[in-house]
Amino acid sequence: MQNARMSAKPIHLHFNSRFPFPVNPIFFGQTFVIGNLTAATRFNGRGKNIVFIRDLAPLEEGLTSKQVHKLSEKRFNAELKFGYGIEAIDDNIRFIRSLIDKGLYPVLSFHYAMSSDTIFACALKDRLKQLGLDDHVAMIFYLHTRADGIVHKAASESFRRYYDHMVQAADGTISVSDSVLDSFMQTGNGQFDRSSAFVVRNGIDPYIYVIDAESEVTKARAEIGLAPDLEKVVSYAGRLDKIKGSSFLARVLEHFDRSKDPKDSKVGFVIATPHVLNIDSASRHFKWVMRMERLIRENRLKIVLDISKFTRSDPRFRGHVHDILVDYARLRGYSEIEHHQAYGGMTNKPVQTFSDIYLHPSRSEGLPLAVVEAVLSGAYVIATPVGGIPEVVIDKTLGTLVEIGTDINAFVNKLIMEICGRDVQRTYDRAHLADHLASYTEGHMFTEFSKAVSQIIERKR
Numbered sequence: 001m002q003n004a005r006m007s008a009k010p011i012h013l014h015f016n017s018r019f020p021f022p023v024n025p026i027f028f029g030q031t032f033v034i035g036n037l038t039a040a041t042r043f044n045g046r047g048k049n050i051v052f053i054r055d056l057a058p059l060e061e062g063l064t065s066k067q068v069h070k071l072s073e074k075r076f077n078a079e080l081k082f083g084y085g086i087e088a089i090d091d092n093i094r095f096i097r098s099l100i101d102k103g104l105y106p107v108l109s110f111h112y113a114m115s116s117d118t119i120f121a122c123a124l125k126d127r128l129k130q131l132g133l134d135d136h137v138a139m140i141f142y143l144h145t146r147a148d149g150i151v152h153k154a155a156s157e158s159f160r161r162y163y164d165h166m167v168q169a170a171d172g173t174i175s176v177s178d179s180v181l182d183s184f185m186q187t188g189n190g191q192f193d194r195s196s197a198f199v200v201r202n203g204i205d206p207y208i209y210v211i212d213a214e215s216e217v218t219k220a221r222a223e224i225g226l227a228p229d230l231e232k233v234v235s236y237a238g239r240l241d242k243i244k245g246s247s248f249l250a251r252v253l254e255h256f257d258r259s260k261d262p263k264d265s266k267v268g269f270v271i272a273t274p275h276v277l278n279i280d281s282a283s284r285h286f287k288w289v290m291r292m293e294r295l296i297r298e299n300r301l302k303i304v305l306d307i308s309k310f311t312r313s314d315p316r317f318r319g320h321v322h323d324i325l326v327d328y329a330r331l332r333g334y335s336e337i338e339h340h341q342a343y344g345g346m347t348n349k350p351v352q353t354f355s356d357i358y359l360h361p362s363r364s365e366g367l368p369l370a371v372v373e374a375v376l377s378g379a380y381v382i383a384t385p386v387g388g389i390p391e392v393v394i395d396k397t398l399g400t401l402v403e404i405g406t407d408i409n410a411f412v413n414k415l416i417m418e419i420c421g422r423d424v425q426r427t428y429d430r431a432h433l434a435d436h437l438a439s440y441t442e443g444h445m446f447t448e449f450s451k452a453v454s455q456i457i458e459r460k461r
Contacts, residue, residue, distance in 0.1 A: 008105035008136070010453060011047065013096075014038070015084065017112040018054040020063035022076050023310050023324050027239065027274040029369050030111040030144050032309050033176070033202055038078040039312065040203075040446035049078040054085055062327045067320045075312050085120050093127055100136045107453050109174075113141040114152050118165035125169045138457050141166050143175040143366070146183040146387055150243055150364035154187050163187065172196040172456030174449065177367040177388025196459055198452035201391070202367045203445025204376065206438075208313045211378035212353050220354035224270065224344030227299040231266040232424055235355035235379065237306055237370040239283075240273050245361035245384065245404075246285035251412045252359065252419070253301065257292040267419065269295065272306035272351045276343065277325060279333030290342060302344035303337070306351050318348045352377040356424045361415060363404070365389055372440045375399070380425075382418045392440065397430055 014034045024031040038049040051072070056064060064082065072078045084092050099106045108124075110117045121139060128134040145151045152159050166173075167188070173196065175181035181199055185192045212220075221233065240246040249271075256264050275286040295301035305325065311317040325346070326334065337343045350373055352358050358374030360383040365371075367388030374381050375392060381399025383389050393399040402414050430437065438444060 008100075008103055009047070010107050010138075010457070011050070011099055011104040012038070012041075012453075013050045013052060013106055013108045014078075015052045015108065015110045015112070015117060017115060017117060018056060020056060020060060020068070021051045021053055021078070021080065022072050023063055023068060023321060025063070025274055025277045025325060025328055027309075029202075029366070030142075032369055033142075033144065034111060035076050035078075035309065036203060036205065036442040037446055037449060038076045039205070040442045042077040049076075050081055051078045052081045052084045055083050059331060060328070062324060065324065067324060071310070071317055071320060075314065075317060085116070086123055089120070089123060089127060092124065093131070093133075096128070096137060097131075097133065100133060105136060105138070105457065107138045107140065107457075109140045109142050111142045111144065113143055113166055113173075114145075114147070114159060114162045116162075118162045118169065121169040122165040135460060138171045138453065138460060139169055140453070140456060141170045141173045143173055143180050143184055145366045146180050146364055147187040148183055148364055164191075167191045167193075170196070171460055172198065172452070174198050174200050174452055175366075176200065176202050177391050179387045179391070180366045196456055198448075198455070200445060200448045200452055201388070201440060202369050202372060203440050203442040204369060204372055205312060206376060206441045206443075208308060209350055209373045209376040210353060217354045220347070220349045223349075224302045224304055224347055225299055225341075226268050226270070226302055226344070229266070230268040230300065232357065232419070232422075233268045233270060233355050234357045234359050234419055235270040235272065235351040235374075236359050237272040237351055237373070238360075238368075240271075240275055240285035240289065241283055242285075243362065243364055245363050246283070247288075248361040248404075248408075248412055248415065249359065250285060250288040252361075252415050253289060253292050253295065255412075255416050256300070257295045263420065265298075265300075268300040269302070270344070270351045270355060271301070271303050272347075273303065274305065276303060276305050276337050277329040277332065277334065279329075279336045281332070290340075296342045299341070301342060303342050304344040304351065305346045307346045308348055308350045311348055313348055313350070315348060318346075322346050350377060352379045355379045357382060357419060357422055358399075359415065359419070360384070360389070361402075361404075362386055362389075367391065376437060376440065380422055382415060382422075394436060395433055397433065 022035050147154045275282045307321045310321045352374040358379040358381050365387030385401035
């Protein structure tokens with residue numbers, strides 16, 4: 001048994017809470033990291049991956065269709081499994097045992113660590129020990145967000161309960177940035193095991209996020225309806241909420257909506273946000289953005305849904321993803337925006353690849369994929385130095401980081417000044433940063449992930 005355990009090949013089980021995979025209409029970064037990790041195994045002989053999802057709500061059944069399973073298999077090299085948690089623990093144990101019996105070593109990665117998943121993981125750990133299976137399984141908590149008062153309410157009783165369960169269940173942890181790891185260590189009061197904690201920075205597909213030819217940039221802007229005479233295009237990708245600093249973004253837009261300066265009239269914006277899929281309960285920040293009448297009238301502001309993460313920019317899957325998301329959104333008020341002048345539709349091309357500047361005024365981050373995508377796409381980043389962002393934007397060639405500070409007006413004015421003063425130059429020489437940029441590819445991420453997993457397994461053995 002000992003020799004079989006030593007030679008068992010790892011098989012990766014990713015736990016994605018109640019969020020669909022690979023098409024997640026909320027666009028959480030955790031889902032994309034899972035997708036990038038599993039997609040990276042398509043051509044390296046690492047075998048299939050399994051993504052576990054808790055049972056979805058009835059209105060989300062369209063997100064589990066045959067098309068979704070096909071997309072998951074063909075583009076993400078992953079098999080979908082539905083149903084896990086305390087209520088399904090017997091079935092989960094049987095499945096894990098079946099993998100062990102096949103000579104595999106299940107690696108269980110929980111991507112929503114500070115949630116009820118930690119309670120399930122703790123119960124699962126106890127059962128595996130009782131059955132003598134714990135030595136044949138590695139349990140990893142994948143930390144995507146900082147343990148701070150902005151995202152998690154780290155001082156709350158519920159956070160402490162989840163944290164304690166994580167410490168009890170974890171064979172190891174993986175953090176997406178040094179900043180995330182440091183925040184969990186500081187929160188742990190000595191509980192956090194640094195010796196089994198690893199940093200694996202988020203990676204993306206370098207064949208999707210590229211510096212495009214000017215003709216391709218022009219074409220992409222025209223497809224979403226941006227005015228053709230713009231001299232500078234600024235993009236943002238993500239949810240429109242307080243954590244992401246959306247009130248700052250809206251105030252920047254207000255400036256350009258009201259400005260009489262001729263130079264400002266040559267600046268346009270592309271906002272890629274999942275809120276278009278759920279208009280009935282869209283955030284107040286989204287509604288604020290939609291009030292920019294002049295920018296919208298002049299086709300200088302377009303709201304889009306960037307589906308390139310789901311299709312991986314493969315046109316063969318564009319129709320499938322479009323249909324899946326439209327069926328989901330029609331139940332949630334999609335018709336209100338479908339024919340609105342501001343709406344640029346679903347783009348299969350990442351917005352960063354046809355932007356000159358990428359704006360990301362977030363209040364808290366782990367390591368935002370959108371910033372990594374902007375850097376590899378050649379868009380100049382203007383962001384806040386929070387979480388792992390300074391670990392990505394390490395050079396003035398890549399971007400400028402602006403502290404929020406206590407004077408919000410001064411902060412917003414600084415963002416505006418950076419946008420107005422930035423020369424458009426998408427093809428600058430970054431040869432001196434080649435190694436740094438290569439470290440943010442999904443292939444490199446999976447290599448580092450595999451190294452971390454191997455060390456965690458070795459510690460158990």
